[in-house]
Amino acid sequence: MENFNFNGIFLIIAILALILHANETLSEEDVPLVYDYYKETCPLAEDIVRRHVEIASVRDPRMAASLLRLHFHDCFVMGCDASVLLDDYEGTVSEKQAVPNFNSLRGFEVIDEIKYYLEESCPCKVSCADILAIAARDAVGLRGGPRWEVLLGRRDSLEASFSGANQFIPAPNSSLETLISNFELQGLDVGDLIALSGSHTMGKARCVSFRQRIYDDVNYSRKHRDKYKRYTTFRRILRSICPESGKDHTLAPLDHMTPAKFDNHYFLNILQGKGLLGSDTVLVTEDHEGEILKKVWAFASDHELFFDSFAKSIVKMGNINVLTGDQGEIRRNCRFVNT
Ligand code: HEM
């Protein structure tokens, strides 16, 4: 009996030592994001963001899509740290000048507006990176998409990466293989690639982004003749608004069926050869094992399944290389690091 107690005490000591050790190794960079991060410091943070995302989307219906994309372009370059929001300044070359972003990325003024109201309510508490994550969630919800709880506590970077923006954001003429490795570099798998590509259920793209796709003389599918016919009609319409040269900035909806709604029509579109971008098309044309095609069919026929997968994948995306604890800073102005 005495012996048993003795062992018990040793066991407790061993467990305590383990816990203490675990705490020690849990250094600043391992601080995880949490749901109620602003509960004490800025309880209205999420309300303020939502309200302004709503206002901005009424003013400009495309804004919901643009805000979603902003979060993506933030996370793929050095992690979700609001590096994408920095303007040119002294040592900083803005990511806004990089090829995927220039004349394309939008919504910066909306983020400024949200930040302004947050600074009024709770100065220097809410990071720009968290604003991007909350705004993306609200933008999707507002357009009829899934809602999810946003993990918070991100901090803002002290620098931008122009070259990173050129390197890590996938181009619309990427092969499937390139897309997969692009996502893998960020710790995202093929399932995430398919689900997150479903973002192209809303918003628009410029002629320069889909020109190559509509002029490349590649058959959509030799196996399915009828599909190929539908594809050529679709292509003819697109060619009429996007000539072989010029009109680079003419816009076409990414989802021609329901351009302003967040739904699963994107997957129906790509199955019919009517995805706008090359990167949309390759999901069904270059998938030789048919695994992606299976998932695309599943999402096309079950919007709940797509919504659940999308929510899981975007939460995962929102965790890429986040700065937490006392890394980085809380920017007062999302366009500049604090001096
Ligand atoms: C799979 C690789 C991807 C590629 C190659 C790609 C590429 C593009 C391109 C070229 C455009 C049009 C830009 C323009 O012409 O101005 C676009 C628009 C858009 N992308 Fe993606 N994208 C990808 C993944 C994603 C992801 C993961 C998201 C969100 C999580 C996303 C959200 C959007 C949205 C919402 C728009 C419309 C933006 C607007 O109307 O302002 N995309 N994308």
Ligand SMILES: *[C@@H]1O[C@H](CO)[C@@H](O)[C@H](O)[C@H]1NC(C)=O
């Ligand atoms: C993709 O487009 C870019 C810019 O238009 C071009 O330089 C590049 O060669 C294209 N890549 C492929 C694989 O077609």
Ligand SMILES: *[C@@H]1O[C@H](CO)[C@@H](O)[C@H](O)[C@H]1NC(C)=O
């Ligand atoms: C496209 O299909 C047509 C008709 O089957 C064929 O003659 C042509 O070679 C194909 N083109 C390509 C690039 O595969």
